[in-house]
Amino acid sequence: QLQLQESGPGLVKPSETLSLTCTVSGGSVSSSRYYWGWIRQPPGKGLEWIGTISYSGSTYYNSSLKSRVTISVDTSRKQFSLKLSSVTAADTAVYYCARALSLGATAIDYWGQGTLVTVSS
Amino acid sequence: QSALTQPASVSGSPGQSITISCTGTSSDVGGYNYVSWYQQHPGKAPKLMIYDVSNRPSGVSNRFSGSKSGTTASLTISGLQAEDEADYYCSSYTSSSTPLVFGTGTKVTVL
Numbered sequence: 001q002l003q004l005q006e007s008g009p010g011l012v013k014p015s016e017t018l019s020l021t022c023t024v025s026g027g028s029v030s031s032s033r034y035y036w037g038w039i040r041q042p043p044g045k046g047l048e049w050i051g052t053i054s055y056s057g058s059t060y061y062n063s064s065l066k067s068r069v070t071i072s073v074d075t076s077r078k079q080f081s082l083k084l085s086s087v088t089a090a091d092t093a094v095y096y097c098a099r100a101l102s103l104g105a106t107a108i109d110y111w112g113q114g115t116l117v118t119v120s121s
Numbered sequence: 122q123s124a125l126t127q128p129a130s131v132s133g134s135p136g137q138s139i140t141i142s143c144t145g146t147s148s149d150v151g152g153y154n155y156v157s158w159y160q161q162h163p164g165k166a167p168k169l170m171i172y173d174v175s176n177r178p179s180g181v182s183n184r185f186s187g188s189k190s191g192t193t194a195s196l197t198i199s200g201l202q203a204e205d206e207a208d209y210y211c212s213s214y215t216s217s218s219t220p221l222v223f224g225t226g227t228k229v230t231v232l
Contacts, residue, residue, distance in 0.1 A: 046124065047159075047167065047210055049221040063122075063218035096166055104220035106155040106212075107172035114166050 002027040004097050004112035011118050012091075018084040018117055022097030029075050030055045035100040036073060036080045039108070040093040043116075048093075052105045053080060060103045087119045122217040125150065125224035127210075132230040138199040141227045143211035144192060149222055151192035155214035158187055158196045162207045170209075171196060198229070206231045 008020035022036070029036055037052035051061035053071045061069050065084070073080040084091060095117055099110040126144040133139040143150065143158075150156055156174045159167035169178050171187035174194065184199045194213070198205055211224035 046226045047212075047223040049212075049219070049223065060220060062221075101172070102155075104155075104214050106214045106221065107157045107169060108159075108167075108212075109169045109172075109178060111166035111168070 002099065002110050004099065004110060006095060006097050006112045006115040008115065008117070010116060011120065012087055013121050014088055014119055015086055018082070018087050018091060018095075018119070020082045020095055020097070020115065020117070022080050022082075022112060024078045024080075024099075027099075029073055029078050029080060032056075033101075035103050035105065036071075037098050037100050037105050037108070038071060038082045039096045039098055039105075039111075040091075041096070041114075042090075042093040049105055050082065050084075050095075052100055052103050054103060058103060060105075089119050091117070092119045093117060122149075122215055122219045122222050125211055125213060125222055127224040127227045129225075130228045130230065132232055133198075133201045134232045135201055135203065137201050138197060139201060139229065141196045141198075141209055141211075141229070143194040143196070143213075143224045145194075145213055145215075145222075146192055148217060149192075149213040149215040150189065150194050152216060153214045154189070156187065156189060156194040157212045158185075159210045159212070160205075160207045161210065167210065201231055203231050205229060
């Protein structure tokens with residue numbers, strides 16, 4: 001059974017960079033059939049897609065975040081990562097890593113449990 | 122890219138059927154058969170219930186079905202059960218610079 005687990009700091013200061021890693025177990029990030037991505041959900045609000053990456057490193061980002069987002073993949077460690085720079089309080093959210101069936105994330109079939117990241121000084 | 126429009130809440134009694142709508146435009150819901158639906162219980166990660174408008178992933182109850190007409194997609198839950206009480210989100214591929222957009226979310230209450 002595929003499992004995804006987010007890890008990283010739960011508190012980030014304004015203007016700094018948020019960094020999260022997702023570790024995949026029970027499967028491989030090297031498959032060409034699947035894509036790996038990040039979605040976030042501010043407390044009490046809806047879902048927002050951040051971006052997706054393929055095993056070969058092709059990426060697709062939310063245009064509203066594109067200037068601040070970097071998603072990378074490390075197939076040897078079975079991990080992929082999210083970096084979001086120049087964070088503000090508006091970036092406070094539960095961040096989910098996930099597996100998608102396309103680069104455009106048209107269907108997201110496996111999700112991590114989510115990790116709350118708070119932006120505050 | 123604006124979020125897809127869903128009703129804030131829908132309710133029904135056990136055993137009844139309910140339908141949740143997801144309204145977009147010709148650039149998203151109306152233009153592609155890439156609508157998905159997710160169920161989210163409080164404090165939990167979303168779960169994929171329907172993809173590509175009407176396909177159910179393995180393990181999802183056949184009480185859940187999806188359809189689309191024009192720029193509106195729908196999720197129908199038949200034989201409503203207490204465990205169906207959750208938030209539901211639709212999503213769609215879009216032709217905009219951001220290829221995926223989620224709906225505003227619908228809270229389903231089982232009376």
